[in-house]
Structure formats: structure tokens, C-alpha cells
Amino acid sequence: MRARNDGQVIKLLFNVSPDLFEEYREPILEALRRRNIEAQAGLPGAIPPEKVDYIIHATGGPIKDFDPFIHARAVLSLWAGVEKIVGNTTLTQPLCRMVENGLRQGMVEWVVGHVLRAHLQTDLYVREKPLAWQRHVPPLATERSVTVLGLGELGSAAATTLANLGFRVTGWSRRPREISDVHCLAGAESLPRALAAAEILVSLLPETPDTIDLLNAETLALLPRGCSILNAGRGSLIVDAALIAALDSGQIQHATLDVFRTEPVPADHPFWSHPGVTISPHVAAATRVTSASDAIADNVERAESGAPLLHLVDRTLSY
């Protein structure tokens, strides 16, 4: 079993709720043992700050001041979204976000399920009982255009799967990307083209100063009339009142929302009662304990061997 160069056992501080600590402690220690790395884990208070080697972090963890962790080599987020911690000025340690296969596969399945629901108009038959026996024959996927905003770990996987199903897929990112069978656009100036191509719009962007309120009255008006929207990025990407107005006017046919400005969505929020809104409670893609523990252990192993950390957050970009 390997220990640190100084002979000490690696110390992992879990800046998470007690429930998450119970859920992740043993799987992460076990994933490290499989890599022949010996570690100890504790909640805040259990390890002197200057002795901490790595901080496992989840939003809501009690530590807000990272200054005392002078020897911590990295803060490793259990979640993919880091908007709540990225602006913390006491955080000088490298920050890594979660990228793992369970998260990716879960998001692909959520996106495909809800895109197919919009594409096939399955709600018509759910609502219409007994059936009037009118046949609403949907176009084939090859005749349906889908735009994916955000072509990162999750967006590129979703775009590729939709393209493999035959959809005409346009993707949009900040920097130019190349993805097989996906028409890739990049940069703010190409957003109107990306939106104009969307009979179904999938948003998988992170929350950053540049993406907040991206889907507002002006940009929603650029979508083809009757477009369906899926948002599993962050709630702040959409201006709620503008979306409600667009749904009321028929500009947007349906919105399937997994993420919200306030979670849980307040009981009096108009999304609850709007017939054009489907709410899912931030379940599109959950971090899966086993594969996430391997992702954390991989990064610890890399850092211990002097290799560069994976999935580093770029503080200047906020994602």
C-alpha cells in the first residue's frame, strides 16, 4: 500500500453533508485502495486544516473559507456544476469538477427520452383517451432539427447520440468544436443561427456570467415557432417570465425543465400550474457513487504521481 512521500497516510477532508460523507467515504477509500493508496477520511473538524491533502466538495458543505488548507493539493467536486464555489476568493487550490460515465450516460438518457417525447408528440396520446383515432404521424428523426447548447462532456455525448438516432443536430459552444455528424457552431455571434435551427432545443450549458439569462424574450423569439425546449443545464440560463410569455403565445410549445433558479421550485411558481411545462426535480443526471469514486481516486492518484489533474475548472471562464 502506497503512502505519501513523507510516509503519511493521505488525508481527505469531506466538505459535504454527513449523509454524503456516509455515502461516499467507503467507496472513495476503497477506490483508492484498489490503486494501492492508503487514505483517511473525515468531516470538517476531524483533521487539522494544515494536514489536509485533498478536499472532497459538494455544494452545501460547511467550509466556505479555504484559506487554512495550506497544503491541500486540490478541491475535488462531487458534482459537475461548480457555479456555487468557482467565485470563492479563498479558494486558491486547484478545483476539479466531476466528469464520470454514470453522469454522462444518465444525461444522454434523459435528453434522448425527452427529445423523443417532443419529437413523437407522445403527450397527444397520453391526454387523448378515448382516442379520436386521428393519426398524428410525426416526421422521421432525419426530418427533425435539434440544437444542443453546450458541447462539453454532457452536451457532446447527447448531441452524438441524437445524431446517431438520425436527428439533424446543430451544436453550439464557446470555442469551435468538431463532432461527427453534428453541425457545430461557436461563439456569441452564431447563437441566432443555432437557435433558428432548433425545432427542439436542448440546453446543457453551465452557469457563468456569460450564460445567465441567455434564453430571454429576445433570444426565445429567434426559435422557430412551436419549438420545444429542454433545460438540464442550470435554471439561471432561462428568464422564467420570458419563457412563460413565450409558452402563452405559442412561440414555445413545451418546456421540460430539470433545473431552476430556486430549487425546490416554490409552490407558487407559475411553472407548476402551466400546462406547457414539465418539471423534473434536478434528476437528469446524478453522480453515481461507484464511478464517481473512481473519478476522484483517479485524480488523487494522478496528483500523487505528479501527473496533471483532470477536469480542472478554468476560473477565468467560471466552468
Ligand code: NAP
Ligand atoms: P462542460 O464539459 O464544462 O461543458 C460546457 C459546455 O458549455 C462547453 O461546450 C462550453 O464551450 C459551453 N459553454 C460555456 N460557456 C459558453 C458560452 N458563453 N457560449 C457558448 N458555449 C458555452 O460541462 P458539462 O460536464 O457538459 O456540464 C454542463 C452543465 O450541465 C454543468 O455545468 C451543470 O450546470 C449541468 N449539469 C446538470 C445536471 C442535472 O442533473 N441537471 C447534472 C450534471 C451537470 P466550450 O466547449 O467552448 O468550452
